[in-house]
Amino acid sequence: MIPVLWSFTKDMIFEEISLEEIRTNYLFGKANAYDRANLLEKAIRVYEEVLKGVPNSIPVFLNLGGLFYRRQKYEKAIFY
Numbered sequence: 001m002i003p004v005l006w007s008f009t010k011d012m013i014f015e016e017i018s019l020e021e022i023r024t025n026y027l028f029g030k031a032n033a034y035d036r037a038n039l040l041e042k043a044i045r046v047y048e049e050v051l052k053g054v055p056n057s058i059p060v061f062l063n064l065g066g067l068f069y070r071r072q073k074y075e076k077a078i079f080y
Helices: 001-013 019-036 040-053 059-068 076-079
Strands: none
Touching: 019 040, 019 059, 040 059, 059 076
């Protein structure tokens, strides 16, 4: 049991994450904060910045679609 627990703990604490992945996660958090603050234009800009690095990011498309849908901009939401 102890070796399994150590392996799990080691993977959770010392997991190596690339700088690009850290940047993407930061941008997602930033866009979500803008979304909660009802700053639609800023959130869209941040999501578009994520798409520059990862052009086929399904989570970004889903978040953008939800963003437009919640703001009742259905014609833009359909694209995402």
